[in-house]
Amino acid sequence: MSIEQLHSLLLTTWIVWFFLLFGGIVTWALLPARREKFERARQIPLREAE
Incomplete structure (x- = not known):
């Protein structure tokens, strides 16, 4: 297996x-x-702004 084939496989x-x-x-x-x-978690910024 050549390095090019190995590279393609990886x-x-x-x-x-x-x-x-x-x-x-x-x-x-x-x-x-x-x-x-x-x-x-989505509501955290809104609760802390109050």
């Missing part, structure tokens, strides 16, 4: 890993159990 692997990781984080963040927590 690049492809990295892109696939990145999209799987990104999709997992988005899925985790949008779970219904997390939505309430994020809603409360």
Whole structure:
């Protein structure tokens, strides 16, 4: 295996890993159990301005 082939393989692997990781984080963040927590966190700047 030449260095060019190895580079191509690693690049492809990295892109696939990145999209799987990104999709997992988005899925985790949008779970219904997390939505309430994020809603409360979204209101923090408004509560402290009062």
